[in-house]
Amino acid sequence: MEKYLEMEKFSKRIRKETLKMLLHRGFGHLGGAMSIVETLAVLYTRMKVDPTNPKLDDRDYLVLSKGHAGPALYSTLALKGFFDLELLNTLNNNGTLLPSHPDRNLTPGIDMTTGSLGQGISAAVGIAIGLQRKGSQRKVYCIVGDGELNEGQCWEAIQFAAHNNLNNFTLLIDENKKQLDGTTEEICKAFDLAKKLESFGFDTRRVNGASIEEIDKAISVESEKSPKCIVLDTIKGQGVEYFEKLKANHHIRFTEEMKEILKSEIEKLDIE
Ligand SMILES: Cc1ncc(C[n+]2csc(CCOP(=O)(O)OP(=O)(O)O)c2C)c(N)n1
Ligand SMILES: [Mg+2]
Helix, strand or coil: CHHHHHHHHHHHHHHHHHHHHHHHHCEECHHHHHCCHHHHHHHHHHCCCCCCCCCCCCCCEEEECCHHHHHHHHHHHHHHCCCCHHHHHHCCCCCCCCCCCCCCCCCCCCCCCCCCCCHHHHHHHHHHHHHHHHCCCCCEEEEEECCHHHCHHHHHHHHHHHHCCCCCEEEEEEECCECCCCEHHHHCCCCCHHHHHHHCCCEEEEEECCCHHHHHHHHHCCCCCCCEEEEEECCCCCCCHHHHHCCCCCCEECCHHHHHHHHHHHHHCCCC
C-alpha cells in the first residue's frame, strides 16, 4: 500500500540521518535509537503536529521517556521540517539546541524533557489526564524502554493510567531485550510484558517492531475506555547488521573500523 511505502521511506531516512549524526559526533546511544526508528516513522506520519507551529494548540504529544534515544527523534523532527537538517551536526555541542537527551525548553517539537528513566512516562500520564479533564481529543504517546521498566515509578504511572481510563494514552514499549550493560533476561527479567500490561488494564497488542504495517495497525485501533499498550518486538541496533550483532551496543564510541562500517551502512540507506 502506498501509505506503507511512504512510511518505509521515512523510516529509512530517519535511520540514515541518525547514523550520520552519531558518526559525526563519534559516539552515542546507537542501539536504542535504532530500535525505535520504524515506530517514529509511523507516529510522525499519524500524529497531529505542525512543524511551522510546534506549539499548535491541538497537537498530539510524544514523550520519549527513554530519552537517550533522542538522536532518532531529532532526525524525525528535522525530516518533518521542525528545524534544519544541518542542525543535526550540532548534537551534544556546547550551546546546541540538540542535547543528547530531549529538552522541551530547547528544541522545537520536543514536548517533554526526558532522560531520567521512569520519569517521562509519569509526565506523559499527567499530560493525558489533564487533557481528559479538559474534554480534549488530543492524544498522548509515550515510548519507554524495556530496561526502563525496571523503574518502579513506571508501574505507578501504568496503574494510574488504567484506573483513570485514559483512552487518549498509548504506551509503546521498546522490547529490544537489552538494557545498558546486558540483557533484561540476565539483569532483571521483564517476564511477559504484554500479559503484564493486559492485567494492569491496558488494551494491549504485541507487534513486530520492525514492521511498519503491524505498528500502524496497532496504533490505529481506537480504545473505548482503557489506555492502550503496544509491545514492540525489536532488536537493539535494529536495521544495522553489524551493530545488531555487537554485544555492547548501548552506547558506542566508534573505532575507525566501526566508522567505515557506518559509512557503508549510510550509503546503503540512500533512497532513489
Ligand atoms: C534514572 C536513570 N537511571 C539510570 C540511567 C542510565 N541509563 C541510561 S539508558 C539505560 C538503560 C535503559 O535500558 P532500556 O530502557 O532497555 O533502553 P534501550 O534498550 O531502549 O536503549 C540506563 C540504565 C538513566 N538515564 N536514568
Ligand atoms: Mg532495552
